[in-house]
Amino acid sequence: MLEQIATDIRNGLDGKNFDGSLKFDCGTDGVIILDNGSVTTREQPTDCTLRLSTxxxxxxxxxxxxxxxAVMMGKIKISGDMGVAMKLGKLIG
Structure with missing residues (x-):
């Protein structure tokens, strides 16, 4: 399910720099991990976690x-290093 999204993120990050590690935790659907430019759906510890629906x-x-x-409305819950979450905002913004 999340593998296609991970592939899209991988393609979207091509040529862009992302320092640190970030986890999109979609509950029972699984996780997507961004770790210093690589993207995977294998669980691992990260600097920051965003919990949200797929x-x-x-x-x-x-x-x-x-x-x-989304954070203010409770659609995204952030734990860990907020600085890493802010870097994500610049990437997708």
């Missing part, structure tokens, strides 16, 4: 969901 992840990556608004 549907909201898709909207976020398409630019249909504002990250700050």
């Amino acid at each position: 549907e909201n992840l898709k909207k976020l990556l398409r630019g249909q969901l504002n990250p700050m608004t």
Whole structure:
């Protein structure tokens, strides 16, 4: 399920730099990990975790969901290093 999204993220990051590690935790659907430029769906520890639904992840990556608004509305829960989460906002913004 998340493998296609991971592939899309991988393609979208091509040529861009992402320092640090970030986990999109979509609950029972699985996880997508960004780790210093690589993208995987294998669970591992990360600097920052974003918990959200798969549907909201898709909207976020398409630019249909504002990250700050989503956090305020409780659609995204962030734990760990907020600085890493802010870097993501610059990548997809």
